[in-house]
Amino acid sequence: xxxxxxxxxxxxxxxxxxxxxxxxxxxxxxxxxxxxxxxxxxxxxxxxxxxxxxxxxxxxxxxxxxxxxxxxxxxxxxxxxxxxxxxxxxxxxx
Amino acid sequence: xxxxxxxxxxxxxxxxxxxxxxxxxxxxxxxxxxxxxxxxxxxxxxxxxxxxxxxxxxxxxxxxxxxxxxxxxxxxxxxxxxxxxxxxxxxxxxxxxxxxxxxxxxxxxxxxxxxxxxxxxxxxxxxxxxxxxxxxxxxxxxxxxxxxxxxxxxxxxxxxxxxxxxxxxxxxxxxxxxxxxxxxxxxxxxxxxxxxxxxxxxxxxxxxxxxxxxxxxxxxxxxxxxxxxxxxxxxxxxxxxxxxxxxxxxxxxxxxxxxxxxxxxxxxx
Numbered sequence: 001x002x003x004x005x006x007x008x009x010x011x012x013x014x015x016x017x018x019x020x021x022x023x024x025x026x027x028x029x030x031x032x033x034x035x036x037x038x039x040x041x042x043x044x045x046x047x048x049x050x051x052x053x054x055x056x057x058x059x060x061x062x063x064x065x066x067x068x069x070x071x072x073x074x075x076x077x078x079x080x081x082x083x084x085x086x087x088x089x090x091x092x093x094x
Numbered sequence: 095x096x097x098x099x100x101x102x103x104x105x106x107x108x109x110x111x112x113x114x115x116x117x118x119x120x121x122x123x124x125x126x127x128x129x130x131x132x133x134x135x136x137x138x139x140x141x142x143x144x145x146x147x148x149x150x151x152x153x154x155x156x157x158x159x160x161x162x163x164x165x166x167x168x169x170x171x172x173x174x175x176x177x178x179x180x181x182x183x184x185x186x187x188x189x190x191x192x193x194x195x196x197x198x199x200x201x202x203x204x205x206x207x208x209x210x211x212x213x214x215x216x217x218x219x220x221x222x223x224x225x226x227x228x229x230x231x232x233x234x235x236x237x238x239x240x241x242x243x244x245x246x247x248x249x250x251x252x253x254x255x256x257x258x259x260x261x262x263x264x265x266x267x268x269x270x271x272x273x274x275x276x277x278x279x280x281x282x283x284x285x286x287x288x289x290x291x292x293x294x295x296x297x298x299x300x301x302x303x304x305x306x307x308x309x310x311x312x313x314x315x316x317x318x319x320x321x322x323x324x325x326x327x328x329x330x331x332x333x334x335x336x337x338x339x340x341x342x343x344x345x346x347x348x349x350x351x352x353x354x355x356x357x358x359x360x361x362x363x
Contacts, residue, residue: 017284022240023291030247030295037251 045069052082061087096204099211100229102253104245106216108237109274112310113332114213115143116321117233120336122177123321126208129168131180131199133225134215135191138182145172145317146179155183158195164202173322178207188221196224218252227258231268233301237275238287246271246296270301272335277306278351289349302335304328305348 049069056062066085071078101114111132118130131154132140141147152167157180164180171177180199183190203210214225226232232253236246253267254260260267273289280286293300309326313319321332327348334344 019281019284019287019291022287023295026240026243026287026295030244033244033247034251037255 045071056084063087096207097209097230098200098204098228099209099231099233100214100226101211101233101235102214102222102226102249103216103235103242104218104222104249105237105242108235108242109304109310110216110235111140111143111213112314112320113233113235113272113274113304114140114211115319116329116332117336117339118177118209118211119171119174119319119321120332121209121211121339122171122174124336124340125176127176127206128174128209128211129178129180129203129207130211130213131225132182132213133191133221134213135182135186135188135221136184137215138184140179140213141169141181142317143314144179144319146181147317150181153181153183154199155186155190157199158191164199173319188215188219191221191224193224193227197228200228218248223252223256226253226267227256229253229257229267230259231270233270233272234296234298235272235274236292236296238273238277238281238289238292240287243287243292243295250296250298269298270339271296271298272301272304274304275306276303276348278349282351289346300346301338302331303346303348304331304335 049067052069053062053064053067056067062084066087068081068083070081070083072081099117101110101117103110111134114130114132118128122128130140130144132138133154134140135155138153141150146169149169152162154167156162157164157167168178168180171179200210212225212229215221226249234246234249236242250269253269257267259265271293273292276289277286281288289300289303305327307326307328309323309328310320313323313328320326320328321336323329331348334347337344
């Protein structure tokens with residue numbers, strides 16, 4: 001019995017149709033791409049980080065690694081987070 | 095009030111120019127004063143599809159640069175009295191277009207035309223941006239194929255965020271889905287995304303379905319917009335699209351497989 005059933009299954013092509021695969025793949029990738037869209041796309045973050053660093057470096061010596069800019073998305077609002085770890089002893093210009 | 099309609103898709107080769115030619119012809123055949131503008135600066139082709147390539151003297155860049163008047167650059171269509179074509183420049187590149195210049199041309203065209211159809215180039219760079227920026231409505235041309243659907247989604251995102259209507263906080267650009275190169279037979283075989291699948295993914299209203307057909311190539315070979323091809327499904331489909339765009343409630347055709355000879359004989363549909 002099982003052999004015949006298996007054969008019928010195979011012949012009927014119980015493998016997923018490619019159109020179904022296409023739809024699933026699109027739904028997943030587009031959900032991901034749409035989430036990254038919206039008013040505040042993080043495209044500008046690297047440039048923002050560079051400029052902020054340049055300003056801060058005028059007054060304080062900070063390491064490139066101790067400086068982080070992050071954008072967090074929440075339902076109603078986004079949070080732009082600047083995280084600067086200051087050296088133990090702050091060396092101001094004057 | 096004149097309406098600006100962009101024919102867009104993101105992806106190339108899906109049928110933007112074919113659609114621009116037939117859609118603008120269809121509008122004109124219904125008595126609307128229509129102008130169709132080729133925004134593909136450097137790769138102009140609308141003139142070939144409309145069959146007016148040998149009559150191109152001036153182009154949109156000449157008008158933007160103030161070298162000629164708009165009237166001098168417009169070409170009257172050979173098939174429709176109410177239709178004019180504004181060709182793209184073939185020798186310049188897309189940077190020759192600018193928003194101020196395009197705005198000026200559109201304002202002037204709005205004085206004397208009912209519909210301004212903008213044939214967008216592929217991609218999302220400046221030419222495509224200029225074509226969609228001033229749009230009131232958008233026809234998003236999509237093939238039942240993953241890369242085309244994804245690119246259409248991207249274009250919809252840009253329309254919603256970067257068009258003039260979006261930037262100025264006006265009523266959003268009205269979006270229409272146009273599925274082209276559709277093959278119901280392959281859809282039934284599970285080899286092709288269905289119209290329903292595409293609509294479900296892109297979530298915009300369906301304006302029409304253009305079936306895959308040999309007559310599109312025949313039309314472009316002869317420089318006649320497909321809507322003028324006698325006894326062709328594509329021509330019927332484009333006429334339906336124009337009818338729906340004008341507010342008529344027409345049933346969707348060409349979404350189901352054509353009945354074979356035997357089936358028709360037995361009374362199936």
